[in-house]
Amino acid sequence: MIYGDLHILYQDNELAVVEKPGGLLSVPGRGPDKQDCVVNRLRKLIPAAISQPAVHRLDMATSGLMVLAITKEAHRILSGQFAKQQVKKKYIALVDGLIEKEEGQIELAFRLDPDNRPHQIYDPIHGKKGHTHWRLIGRKNKNSRLEFTPSTGRTHQLRLHASHALGLNTPIIGDPLYGNSKRGEQLMLHATFLSFAHPSSGKILQFSSEPPF
Numbered sequence: 001m002i003y004g005d006l007h008i009l010y011q012d013n014e015l016a017v018v019e020k021p022g023g024l025l026s027v028p029g030r031g032p033d034k035q036d037c038v039v040n041r042l043r044k045l046i047p048a049a050i051s052q053p054a055v056h057r058l059d060m061a062t063s064g065l066m067v068l069a070i071t072k073e074a075h076r077i078l079s080g081q082f083a084k085q086q087v088k089k090k091y092i093a094l095v096d097g098l099i100e101k102e103e104g105q106i107e108l109a110f111r112l113d114p115d116n117r118p119h120q121i122y123d124p125i126h127g128k129k130g131h132t133h134w135r136l137i138g139r140k141n142k143n144s145r146l147e148f149t150p151s152t153g154r155t156h157q158l159r160l161h162a163s164h165a166l167g168l169n170t171p172i173i174g175d176p177l178y179g180n181s182k183r184g185e186q187l188m189l190h191a192t193f194l195s196f197a198h199p200s201s202g203k204i205l206q207f208s209s210e211p212p213f
Contacts, residue, residue: 006041009207014074014199015067016042016053017207022063022186027054042068055079056087056153061174064091064191065209069199077199082153088195091148092137092211094188095162096179097170099144103135106161106168110154119177120156122164130154132161134168143173147192158189188213 007019018038020026025037043049053068055078069075081087109127113119121127130152137145148158156177163171163178171179174187181187190211198205
């Protein structure tokens with residue numbers, strides 16, 4: 001099912017899994033110009049859905065898989081799975097540089113820079129740690145294609161882990177916050193895999209989505 005640019009991969013009485021396009025907000029922002037988002041598009045399609053169905057978010061510029069709850073109980077259970085790091089997520093990214101190693105782990109603590117929102121800054125004392133495993137998929141034209149598997153869900157985690165000197169020191173292509181890209185360019189970051197337990201049956205559901213780059 002497609003509503004505008006919102007592609008619903010799976011839907012039942014308790015949840016829906018969608019493919020969010022890059023450039024679309026996950027949840028509504030402040031002001032009438034920031035009301036077009038995954039949540040509001042879903043609620044137009046499914047009027048019975050709760051008012052706050054999002055159990056996690058993707059950055060506006062990030063594309064890929066999101067799960068949303070239709071009922072309050074499903075929201076409670078799915079939110080608990082995210083909080084307990086029981087949800088498996090994988091992302092595909094193109095970074096602006098050649099990565100020599102084949103794989104590795106990144107662990108950096110960071111926090112919001114209140115003077116430059118929504119930018120996150122490295123802070124080993126006051127920041128919250130983010131954990132990411134990465135794997136090289138391929139290299140082409142001075143760029144590298146990577147698979148990221150985060151075990152935490154910090155704001156801008158993958159973007160910061162890719163760009164920071166203590167991470168990969170190689171920003172994701174299209175990132176104006178942590179790289180040299182201009183605003184409006186497509187961010188080459190896609191949520192490609194999502195796996196979680198169904199809130200009622202407990203059955204493990206798995207979804208995949210190919211990146212548009």
